[in-house]
Amino acid sequence: MRAAVLSGYNEPLSIENVPEPACPEDGVVLKVLACGVCRSDWHGWTGEHPRIKPGQIGGHEYCGEVVAAGPVAQYATGDRLIAPFILACGACANCRAGESNTCLDQRLPGFTEPGAFAEFVAVPRDHNLARLPEDMMPTLAAALGCRVTTAWHALTDRAALQPGEWLAIHGTGGIGLSAMLLGIALGARVIVTDVVEEKLTHAKALGAEHAIDASDGGSAKRIREVTGGGAHVSVEALGFPVTQSASLACLRPLGRHVQVGMPIGHHAVQEVDLNAVYMQNLAIFGSRGMPVHRYPSLLSLIEAGRVDLSPIVAREVKLSDTSAELAAFNGPNQPGIAVITDFTA
Numbered sequence: 001m002r003a004a005v006l007s008g009y010n011e012p013l014s015i016e017n018v019p020e021p022a023c024p025e026d027g028v029v030l031k032v033l034a035c036g037v038c039r040s041d042w043h044g045w046t047g048e049h050p051r052i053k054p055g056q057i058g059g060h061e062y063c064g065e066v067v068a069a070g071p072v073a074q075y076a077t078g079d080r081l082i083a084p085f086i087l088a089c090g091a092c093a094n095c096r097a098g099e100s101n102t103c104l105d106q107r108l109p110g111f112t113e114p115g116a117f118a119e120f121v122a123v124p125r126d127h128n129l130a131r132l133p134e135d136m137m138p139t140l141a142a143a144l145g146c147r148v149t150t151a152w153h154a155l156t157d158r159a160a161l162q163p164g165e166w167l168a169i170h171g172t173g174g175i176g177l178s179a180m181l182l183g184i185a186l187g188a189r190v191i192v193t194d195v196v197e198e199k200l201t202h203a204k205a206l207g208a209e210h211a212i213d214a215s216d217g218g219s220a221k222r223i224r225e226v227t228g229g230g231a232h233v234s235v236e237a238l239g240f241p242v243t244q245s246a247s248l249a250c251l252r253p254l255g256r257h258v259q260v261g262m263p264i265g266h267h268a269v270q271e272v273d274l275n276a277v278y279m280q281n282l283a284i285f286g287s288r289g290m291p292v293h294r295y296p297s298l299l300s301l302i303e304a305g306r307v308d309l310s311p312i313v314a315r316e317v318k319l320s321d322t323s324a325e326l327a328a329f330n331g332p333n334q335p336g337i338a339v340i341t342d343f344t345a
């Protein structure tokens with residue numbers, strides 16, 4: 001099968017013919033219908049992700065059709081499935097507590113085993129998977145594996161966002177846009193910040209009440225002004241120190257900061273204004289992935305037409321375009337995300 005393989009950090013992925021994956025006993029092999037290109041893939045490509053080494057096939061946001069099922073799998077050939085990027089064990093203490101995204105024994109296709117930048121991907125532990133809703137495009141479903149689910153978990157389970165609250169989102173990449181659309185659907189008043197004018201215009205057109213240019217460093221002050229005292233909830237969607245500090249600084253007293261962007265590599269350790277946390281009685285939440293049992297709540301909202309997530313997907317690309325899409329994360333990039341849908345070119 002064709003796969004895009006990491007041959008060296010910051011170098012074009014190598015499009016190779018590799019053996020098709022073996023079918024796991026407790027899982028399936030999916031023919032990949034769509035796979036998103038995510039900032040986490042970029043972290044791996046630049047060499048800053050601790051687990052991604054040369055030889056890796058990336059791709060952790062996928063949707064596919066079952067072509068082989070193991071003897072104890074729950075799904076059958078022909079089923080169309082979506083997967084969270086964390087494949088939890090289902091048996092450890094955290095899984096039993098319903099927090100499968102903090103599983104003590106995680107398997108991570110695209111990070112620690114071959115991912116979906118390929119025609120086929122092996123997915124063990126298929127109890128983590130969910131059926132693709134009838135009328136959902138695979139292209140959109142691919143974004144559910146990582147960015148949309150992470151945003152849903154951040155807003156609902158972590159920040160407990162309430163209707164009428166001000167929600168500030170720092171960075172309008174895939175996860176920022178997801179958080180924006182879900183926040184609007186949950187009844188919040190949403191403000192976004194970015195440094196790319198086209199992305200601000202795009203976010204405004206999709207329902208952001210305010211879209212603030214953060215390039216002058218004054219975004220937190222502007223947010224406190226337009227909200228009359230600060231946001232109730234603020235989502236950091238990039239993992240950068242400058243957006244983290246703006247996110248904390250834009251909050252009103254008792255505000256909740258959610259760290260959704262992945263601070264990694266040279267951004268792993270950052271300065272935090274703990275005096276503001278103390279004086280303003282702020283809360284800081286971390287959020288990574290989503291517990292599997294939260295899929296129905298999210299899919300139900302989408303199926304009922306309460307939120308249209310399709311604007312997140314900006315373009316469908318070929319497998320051979322993956323390198324260019326990864327390189328685009330090197331600087332401020334275009335609105336929306338890229339999803340690979342053609343694995344033969």
Ligand SMILES: [Zn+2]
Nearest residue numbers: 038040146147
């Ligand atoms: Zn991701």
Ligand SMILES: [Zn+2]
Nearest residue numbers: 089092095103
């Ligand atoms: Zn577990």
